[in-house]
Amino acid sequence: MGGAIRRADLSQAVPIAARPTYVRYRIIALIFLITSINYADRATFSIAGNAASGELGLSPVQTGFILSAFAWAYVLAQIPGGALLDRFGTKKIYAGAIAIWSIFTAIQGTVGLIMGLPVVASLFVLRFLVGAAEAPSFPGNARLVAAWFPGAERGTASAIFNSAQYFSLVAFAPLMGWLVHDFGWRSVFWVMGALGLVATAMFLRFIHSPARHPAINAAELAHIEAGGGLIHMEEAGGAAGRSPTFTWVNVRQLLANRMMLGIYLGQYCINVLTYFFVTWFPIYLVKERGLNIMEAGFAAAAPALCGFAGGLVGGFASDLILRRTGSLDLARKGPLVVGMLLATLIIACVWADAEWLVVTLMAIAFFGKGIASLGWAVMADVAPKQLAGLSGGVFNMFGNMAGIVTPIVVGYIVAATGSFDLALVFVGAHCLLTIFAFTVIVGPIRRLELA
Numbered sequence: 001m002g003g004a005i006r007r008a009d010l011s012q013a014v015p016i017a018a019r020p021t022y023v024r025y026r027i028i029a030l031i032f033l034i035t036s037i038n039y040a041d042r043a044t045f046s047i048a049g050n051a052a053s054g055e056l057g058l059s060p061v062q063t064g065f066i067l068s069a070f071a072w073a074y075v076l077a078q079i080p081g082g083a084l085l086d087r088f089g090t091k092k093i094y095a096g097a098i099a100i101w102s103i104f105t106a107i108q109g110t111v112g113l114i115m116g117l118p119v120v121a122s123l124f125v126l127r128f129l130v131g132a133a134e135a136p137s138f139p140g141n142a143r144l145v146a147a148w149f150p151g152a153e154r155g156t157a158s159a160i161f162n163s164a165q166y167f168s169l170v171a172f173a174p175l176m177g178w179l180v181h182d183f184g185w186r187s188v189f190w191v192m193g194a195l196g197l198v199a200t201a202m203f204l205r206f207i208h209s210p211a212r213h214p215a216i217n218a219a220e221l222a223h224i225e226a227g228g229g230l231i232h233m234e235e236a237g238g239a240a241g242r243s244p245t246f247t248w249v250n251v252r253q254l255l256a257n258r259m260m261l262g263i264y265l266g267q268y269c270i271n272v273l274t275y276f277f278v279t280w281f282p283i284y285l286v287k288e289r290g291l292n293i294m295e296a297g298f299a300a301a302a303p304a305l306c307g308f309a310g311g312l313v314g315g316f317a318s319d320l321i322l323r324r325t326g327s328l329d330l331a332r333k334g335p336l337v338v339g340m341l342l343a344t345l346i347i348a349c350v351w352a353d354a355e356w357l358v359v360t361l362m363a364i365a366f367f368g369k370g371i372a373s374l375g376w377a378v379m380a381d382v383a384p385k386q387l388a389g390l391s392g393g394v395f396n397m398f399g400n401m402a403g404i405v406t407p408i409v410v411g412y413i414v415a416a417t418g419s420f421d422l423a424l425v426f427v428g429a430h431c432l433l434t435i436f437a438f439t440v441i442v443g444p445i446r447r448l449e450l451a
Contacts, residue, residue: 019217019219020217020219020220020222020223021215021216021217021219021220022220023210023213023215023216023220024148024149024153024157024210024220024224026206026215027144027148027206027207028145028148028149028157028160028161030202030203030206030207031141031144031145031160031161031164032160032161032163032164032167033164033199033202034098034137034199034202034203035137035138035141035161035162035164035165035168036164036167036168036171036172037098037168037192037195037196037199038098038101038134038137038164038168039164039165039168039169039278040168040169040171040172040176040192040195041101041102041105041130041134041192041193041196042070042130042134042278043168043169043172043173043176043278043279043282044105044108044176044188044189044192045066045067045108045123045127045279046067046278046279046280046281046282046283047173047176047177047180047188047282047296048176048180048185048186048188048189049063049066049067049282049283050282050283050286050287051180051184051185052185055112055185056111056112056119057119058119058120059415060411060414060415061411061412061415062120063283063411064407064408064410064411064412065120065124065407065408065411066120066123066124066127067127067279067280067407067411068279068403068404068405068406068407068408069123069124069125069127069128069131070127070128070130070131070134070403071131071275071400071401071402071403071404071407072128072131072404073128073129073130073131073132073135074131074132074134074135074396074400074403075131075397075400075401075403075404076132076397077131077132077135077136078135078139078393078394078396078397078400079251079390079393079394079397080135080393081093081097081135081136081139081389081393082136082139082389082390082391082392082393082394082396083389083390083393084136084389085136085139085140085143085389085392085393086387086388086389086390089209089234090140090143090144090207090209090234091203091204091207091208091209091234093136093140094136094137094140094203094207095200095203095204095207097133097134097135097136097137097140098137098196098199098200098203099196099197099200100129100133101129101130101133101134101196102192102193102194102195102196102197102199102200103193103197104126104129104130104133104193105130105189105192105193105196106189106190106192106193106194107126107189107193108123108126108127108130108189109186109187109188109189109190109193110186111123111126135393135396136393138376138392138396139388139389139392139393139395139396140389141161141376142158142376142379142380142383142388142392143233143234143388143389143392144207145157145158145161145376145380146229146230146233146380146383146388147209147210147229147230147231147233147234148210148224148229148231149224149227149229149380150223150224150226150227150228150229151227151228151229151322151380151381152227152319152322152323153227153319154319154377154380154381155314155315155316155318155319155322155331155332155374155377156312156315156316156318156319157315157377158315158374158376158377158380159311159312159314159315159316159318159370159373159374159377160311160312160315161376162311162315162373162375162376163307163308163310163311163312163315163370163373164308165274165278165307166303166304166305166306166307166308166310166311166366166370167304167305167308168304169277169278169300169301169304170301170304170305170308172192173282173298173300173301173304174298174301175191176188176192177296177298179191181292209231209232209233209234210224210229210231211231211232211234212234230385230388233385233388250387250390250450251390251394253448253450254387254390254391254394254448255394257448258441258442258443259382259442259443259444259445259446259448260382260391260394260395260448261441262437262438262440262441262442262443263375263378263379263382263395263437263438263442264394264395264398264399265398265433265437265441266336266375266434266437266438266441266442267375267395267396267398267399268398268399268401268402269402269430269431269433269434269437270340270369270372270373270375270399270402270430270434271399271400271401271402271403271406272402272405272406272426272427272430273343273346273365273366273369273427273430273431274369274402275402275403275406275407276406276410276423276427277300277303277304277307277366279403279406279407279410280406280407280410280411280414280420280423281300281303281362282296282300284420284423285299285300287414287420288419288420289355289358290355291355299355299359302359302362302363303359303362303363303365303366304366305363306363306364306366306367306370307366307367307369307370308370309367309370310339310366310367310368310369310370310371310373311370311371311373312370313370313371314335314336314339314370314371314372314373314374315374315377317334317335317371318331318332318334318335318374318377319331321334321335328381328445328446329444329445332374332377332378332381332438332445333438333439333442333445335371335372335374336371336372336374336434336435336438337372337435337438337439338368338371338372339367339368339369339370339371339372339373340368340369340372340431340432340434340435341368341431341435342364342365342367342368342369342371343365343366343368343369343372343428343431344365344368344428344431344432345361345364345365345368345428346361346362346365346424346427346428346431347424347425347427347428348361349361349362349424350421350424350425368431369431372434375395375399376392378445379391379392379395381445381446381447382445382446382447382448383447383448384447384448384449384450385447386450387450391448402430406427409423409426410423410426413426
């Protein structure tokens with residue numbers, strides 16, 4: 001009996017601090033929530049656009065340019081946004097970005113109410129400003145993942161925040177469709193702007209660097225650092241006196257590397273599918289398939305839900321392959337190839353007559369796209385340690401050029417042909433080009449060491 005008591009005492013004497021906390025899971029959950037709002041704000045005009053176009057008298061080409069306005073600014077601001085993150089740290093820059101893009105989202109609901117202001121120009125400028133404000137968001141996500149997660153968990157962590165792009169439409173497309181139906185298209189912008197301001201307060205309250213977070217213990221901190229987590233990144237990046245990372249020498253080193261260029265091209269191609277979904281897909285369901293706006297909102301949620309599931313499957317599978325094989329190439333490229341092959345099924349919608357079949361094919365395509373969405377995990381693996389923000393900014397700049405090209409090209413295709421058939425072929429072809437970029441151009445995945 002005495003020995004049993006002693007053993008029990010010993011087991012209880014193990015200090016609680018020796019058991020790692022799991023603060024990093026709370027961090028990724030909050031990043032997921034904020035990224036969901038981020039993507040919902042991008043999609044506001046695609047949900048409200050049909051009603052707004054009717055009221056404001058917008059043509060398909062004008063609608064295409066308005067839908068692309070976000071991406072023009074988003075692309076142009078990526079490198080400055082990444083450099084600001086490196087210079088001043090994630091917390092200040094990211095929190096300010098959330099607040100600013102939310103305010104400009106809300107203001108879009110006032111377009112057409114003030115006499116004398118040109119409608120098309122006003123919408124273009126406001127969506128342009130939303131894009132500029134959102135630029136630091138994904139590089140900021142990548143910095144947080146690189147700081148908070150060891151290498152063997154980054155695939156899953158990156159997949160979680162990246163899958164928010166699908167979850168946002170699962171959660172918000174029906175909400176926005178209902179708002180348009182019952183309260184008018186302007187209400188979408190006002191509600192989403194208010195949610196963004198709430199998200200700003202949450203970010204400021206709960207996001208800290210690993211080394212400074214009040215809830216983390218030494219065991220979790222050691223676990224993250226031992227696995228390659230850059231736990232002191234924010235201390236280095238947050239010093240205002242640090243030398244700027246945006247120099248043309250640094251940019252040239254990134255652009256001159258074949259591996260990085262292949263990754264940039266692959267991300268561009270993946271985002272062609274993303275931007276079709278968040279810009280034209282609800283309009284496609286209304287104009288081409290005859291759904292009303294509420295039906296389109298719920299129909300858009302089904303492929304989004306499958307994309308969300310695919311994102312989690314891809315991240316989990318990637319990390320599992322890495323643990324089992326130790327091969328970073330196989331872990332990142334294997335799910336990507338499988339996912340992009342599934343995503344090419346979007347082309348089959350050209351020959352589908354029934355609405356349920358179109359939604360099913362889109363759901364399979366976006367499940368595949370979710371599996372393949374490992375670009376940010378790859379960036380966490382390859383970005384030079386001292387240029388994490390700038391590298392992420394360049395990566396996101398190339399990727400989101402698709403947001404400029406896709407809405408405009410689709411707009412012209414629809415205007416010229418009166419159909420979305422060629423637009424679906426255009427999107428599907430980029431899925432095959434993604435496979436080529438990662439399997440042929442990228443080569444071995446490894447962290448880039450600067451000269």
